[in-house]
Amino acid sequence: MKWDALEEEPCSLARTVAVIGDRWSLLILRECFLRIRRFDDFQASLGITRHLLADRLKKLVRFGVLRKIPYQEAPKRYEYILTQKGLDLYPIIMSIVHWGNIHMVDSRGRPMLHQHKACQKMFDPVMVCSECGEPLSAKAVHVHPGPGARKSSPVHARAQERARRGVALD
Amino acid sequence: MKWDALEEEPCSLARTVAVIGDRWSLLILRECFLRIRRFDDFQASLGITRHLLADRLKKLVRFGVLRKIPYQEAPKRYEYILTQKGLDLYPIIMSIVHWGNIHMVDSRGRPMLHQHKACQKMFDPVMVCSECGEPLSAKAVHVHPGPGARKSSPVHARAQERARRGVALD
DNA sequence: TATTGACAGTTCTAAAATAGAACTTAAGGT
DNA sequence: ACCTTAAGTTCTATTTTAGAACTGTCAATA
Numbered sequence: 001m002k003w004d005a006l007e008e009e010p011c012s013l014a015r016t017v018a019v020i021g022d023r024w025s026l027l028i029l030r031e032c033f034l035r036i037r038r039f040d041d042f043q044a045s046l047g048i049t050r051h052l053l054a055d056r057l058k059k060l061v062r063f064g065v066l067r068k069i070p071y072q073e074a075p076k077r078y079e080y081i082l083t084q085k086g087l088d089l090y091p092i093i094m095s096i097v098h099w100g101n102i103h104m105v106d107s108r109g110r111p112m113l114h115q116h117k118a119c120q121k122m123f124d125p126v127m128v129c130s131e132c133g134e135p136l137s138a139k140a141v142h143v144h145p146g147p148g149a150r151k152s153s154p155v156h157a158r159a160q161e162r163a164r165r166g167v168a169l170d
Numbered sequence: 171m172k173w174d175a176l177e178e179e180p181c182s183l184a185r186t187v188a189v190i191g192d193r194w195s196l197l198i199l200r201e202c203f204l205r206i207r208r209f210d211d212f213q214a215s216l217g218i219t220r221h222l223l224a225d226r227l228k229k230l231v232r233f234g235v236l237r238k239i240p241y242q243e244a245p246k247r248y249e250y251i252l253t254q255k256g257l258d259l260y261p262i263i264m265s266i267v268h269w270g271n272i273h274m275v276d277s278r279g280r281p282m283l284h285q286h287k288a289c290q291k292m293f294d295p296v297m298v299c300s301e302c303g304e305p306l307s308a309k310a311v312h313v314h315p316g317p318g319a320r321k322s323s324p325v326h327a328r329a330q331e332r333a334r335r336g337v338a339l340d
Numbered sequence: 341t342a343t344t345g346a347c348a349g350t351t352c353t354a355a356a357a358t359a360g361a362a363c364t365t366a367a368g369g370t
Numbered sequence: 371a372c373c374t375t376a377a378g379t380t381c382t383a384t385t386t387t388a389g390a391a392c393t394g395t396c397a398a399t400a
Contacts, residue, residue: 001217001359006193010281012270013200013263019274020266023176023191023387030183033308035329035337039348045325047171049388054349064273075395077347082308082340085273090308091265091297093183096190099262100182103234103255104189109317111180117310119302127261130296132289133303138203138252138260140287147279155215159205167205170252171388193358209377219359224378245366247376 010150019063020089024048024056026096029082029089032066037079065089094125138169180320189233190259194218194226196266199252199259202236207249235259264295309339 006018020026027046036042043053057080060066065086068078082089094114101110101124116123127136142163145152152160176188190196197216206212213223227250230236235256238248264284271280271294286293297306312333315322322330 003193007274010278011200012267012274012281014197014270015274016266016270017193017196021191021193021196023173023187026187026191027184030181033339034313034326035332035339036325040346041325041329043348045323049390050349051351051389052387075347075397084340087308087340088269088272090306091295092262092269094297094306095261095265096186097182099258100184100186102258104177104182104185105318108180111182111316111318111320113314113316115312115314116299116301116304116306117312118304119299121299121301122314123302124300125261125297125306126300127264127295128298129286129289129291130294131286131291132293134286134288136260136264136286136295138257142285142287143204144283144285144292146281146283148275148281150281153215155206155211156204159211162205169203169205170254170257210375213377219361220378221360221380222358245368245376 010148016092019060019065020092022056024052025060026093028053028056028060029065029086030093032080032082032086033090033093037081038077039080042080060086091125091127095127098125180318186262189230189235190262192226194222195230196263198223198226198230199235199256200263202250202252202256203260203263207251208247209250212250230256261295261297265297268295 003018006014006021009015020029024046027048028042031042031045036045039050039053039057042048042057043050046053048056057066057068061068061080063085064083066080067083068080071077071079097112105111113122114124115121128134129136143160173188176184176191179185190199194216197218198212201212201215206215209220209223209227212218212227213220216223218226227236227238231238231250233255234253236250237253238250241247241249267282275281283292284294285291298304299306313330
């Protein structure tokens, strides 16, 4: 499957993977959330090749995740800033960081701590249900086809039948 | 940078990207959460080449995200099941799906809806602070070096200084 | 005036990863 | 004997990525 085909898939995960599903895009976005904005600063802090960095920034701008805005004339220079669409990636970034904090840290402990300005406490992100506010887990969720669904494959039909019969996820 | 180097980075995001930061791993995991478990079923539903699928399954098993368990002898056949570490990826998957639902769906609407078994309602995932329960946004969070931090680069020092001075994220 | 340095890229070649198809192995069924 | 299912492995061709060098503007310095 080509990258372009991913964008067209009838699946919100696949379409998002088309935007952030490569080795560098998420790392670039991490830097954006840490207030890195300029080409050479991205390059210095990530060690990405300049070629790839130029390509990825172009892609993120094309998807509307970053905006390229001039910060000086003569010579014209630009910086890359998160759009609202980009800022909305924050829950993805945080849930990735949190999983890494739980499952991938070594004996030195967490590289970074997060403080909530509102309550002043160091926190972890928790994913809850928008309707009842309870924490979510995979086992507590049923999936249903939505209006944008295509007919499901036989493989998926069998899998959903297993779910209906209460077959566990693990 | 090589993939192996990513795993060693003093950053929980980078280390997680080493596990799920390629085009296929997240798609394979999506199938796992939909109760797909067998090689040919993954292959049929994803259209991934058998070569890559074998490689990615091996990687996910190596990282402890999936377990390979036999479901029949003679000939020996295996299926791939999420471990607890794998189930813990659910918030990442859901936040990715949710971002796609908001920013990447076409006119047909969402491909999939989610129902919370506890409250019976269709829901969206919301990320909240573990301490005060309020919804989180990037702008409401301060970052601090944790016990596993390495000395920050000059580039990051300048960026953090900007944050301290209250420079906006966007 | 000539030189150096900062910044934001582009261009080149070599190495690595991926796509796509065919092949293998082991057993059961007809 | 032959076909099918399942889970891979092997092969070649194409695409992507790594790594380094190069380009074009302009400002500041020697």
